[in-house]
Amino acid sequence: MIDLTVIWACIIGFAIVAYVVMDGFDLGIGILFPFFKVGKDRDTAMNSIAPVWDGNETWLVMGVGGLLAAFPLAYSIILPALYAPMIAMLLGLVFRGVAFEFRWRDPAHRAFWDRAFTTGSVVATFAQGVALGALLQGITVEGRAYAGGWWEWLSPFSVLTGFGLMVGYALLGACWLNWKTEDALQRQAxxxxxxxxxxxxxxxxxxxxxxxxxxxxxxxxxxxxPGVLATAQVPLATLIVTFLFYRALRRGKDAQPFFWALALFGLCLVGLGVSIWPDVIPSRVSIWEAAAPHRSQVFMLVGASIMIPIILAYTAWSYWVFRGKVGHDGYH
Known part of the structure; x- marks a missing residue:
C-alpha cells in the first residue's frame, strides 16, 4: 500500500531542496553585494539574477503551504515556536524585493537601496538558519501544542546555524557569479x-x-x-566533493564549482535527514502523528501532481532562455 504521508514528506523535502538550490545563490549575492565595486560590477551581479530571482521563492511558498496542508499539527507547533525568525525572514525578503526593484527606478538613492538589498538578504538568510537550528535543538511540546517561551528559538546553536547558512549561501552566490560573469568580477567571485x-x-x-x-x-x-558504517559515508562524501570543488576552481571551470557547491548542500540535507527522519519535529512528533487525514492528502496530491510539473517546466524554460554569461551591458 502506498503511504501518502511519506510521499508528502518527500514533496515538502523536495520543495525545501529546490528553494535552497534556487534562492540560495541570489541571497548569497545579496550577502556579498557590499564587496563588489559600485557601478558596473554591482549592476552585472544584479542582472545575473534578475530573470529568475522572483520565481525562485515559489518553492518557499510551496514548502510552507504544503506543511500547513499535509502536516497541520506540525505547522501549528512549529509556527508559534519560530514566530520571531519567521517574521524576520519575511520582512527581510520583502525589504530585499523592494530594494531590488527600486535601485533601478530610483538611481538618486541607489546607495540606500543597495544597502537595503544586502540587509534584507542577510536578515532573511540568518533567520532561516536560526529557524533550522531551533528546530534541531528541540521544540517544547506538551500534548498537541507548543509549550515553550518566546525566546526558546534563540541559543548559541541556532545562532551558529544562522551564520553557517550565511556562509553557505554566500558560497553559492560566488559560484553563480563565477559561472555567469566575466573578467574582473568573475576573478573576484x-x-x-x-x-x-x-x-x-x-x-x-x-x-x-x-x-x-x-x-x-x-x-x-x-x-x-552497524549504522555508523553507512552514516560515515556522509562526511567521507563531503571531503570528496570538497576536493572536486577546489579542483574545478583551479581548472577555471565556470559551471562545475556551482554544482559541486550544491552537492555540499545536498550532503548537508542528507545529514539532516539521517538525524531527524521520520520526525517532522525532531524527537517530538513523527510525520504520521502530524499528518492530515487520508482524503485530504489524496485531494492535495492531485493538485500537486499537476502544478509541480508546470512549475518545473516554466522554471527550466526561464533558466534556459537566460543561459550564458551576463556582459557589462546587462545582456545574456
Missing part, C-alpha cells in the same frame, strides 16, 4: 568562492559535532554500530 568553501567546510564540521550533543538520539543515529 573565484577568490571569494575559494575562501568561502573552506569556511563552509569548517562550519559543517562544527555544526555537525554540536548537533550530536543536542539529543541522545542524534548520537545514536550517527555513531551506533
Amino acid at each position: 573565484v577568490t571569494y568562492a575559494g575562501r568561502l568553501g573552506l569556511a563552509l567546510l569548517l562550519m559543517i564540521g562544527v555544526i555537525s559535532l554540536a548537533t550530536l550533543t543536542l539529543e541522545p538520539r542524534y548520537l545514536d543515529r550517527w555513531l551506533s554500530f
Whole structure:
C-alpha cells in the first residue's frame, strides 16, 4: 500500500531542496553585494539574477503551504515556536524585493537601496538558519501544542546555524557569479568562492559535532554500530566533493564549482535527514502523528501532481532562455 504521508514528506523535502538550490545563490549575492565595486560590477551581479530571482521563492511558498496542508499539527507547533525568525525572514525578503526593484527606478538613492538589498538578504538568510537550528535543538511540546517561551528559538546553536547558512549561501552566490560573469568580477567571485568553501567546510564540521550533543538520539543515529558504517559515508562524501570543488576552481571551470557547491548542500540535507527522519519535529512528533487525514492528502496530491510539473517546466524554460554569461551591458 502506498503511504501518502511519506510521499508528502518527500514533496515538502523536495520543495525545501529546490528553494535552497534556487534562492540560495541570489541571497548569497545579496550577502556579498557590499564587496563588489559600485557601478558596473554591482549592476552585472544584479542582472545575473534578475530573470529568475522572483520565481525562485515559489518553492518557499510551496514548502510552507504544503506543511500547513499535509502536516497541520506540525505547522501549528512549529509556527508559534519560530514566530520571531519567521517574521524576520519575511520582512527581510520583502525589504530585499523592494530594494531590488527600486535601485533601478530610483538611481538618486541607489546607495540606500543597495544597502537595503544586502540587509534584507542577510536578515532573511540568518533567520532561516536560526529557524533550522531551533528546530534541531528541540521544540517544547506538551500534548498537541507548543509549550515553550518566546525566546526558546534563540541559543548559541541556532545562532551558529544562522551564520553557517550565511556562509553557505554566500558560497553559492560566488559560484553563480563565477559561472555567469566575466573578467574582473568573475576573478573576484573565484577568490571569494575559494575562501568561502573552506569556511563552509569548517562550519559543517562544527555544526555537525554540536548537533550530536543536542539529543541522545542524534548520537545514536550517527555513531551506533552497524549504522555508523553507512552514516560515515556522509562526511567521507563531503571531503570528496570538497576536493572536486577546489579542483574545478583551479581548472577555471565556470559551471562545475556551482554544482559541486550544491552537492555540499545536498550532503548537508542528507545529514539532516539521517538525524531527524521520520520526525517532522525532531524527537517530538513523527510525520504520521502530524499528518492530515487520508482524503485530504489524496485531494492535495492531485493538485500537486499537476502544478509541480508546470512549475518545473516554466522554471527550466526561464533558466534556459537566460543561459550564458551576463556582459557589462546587462545582456545574456
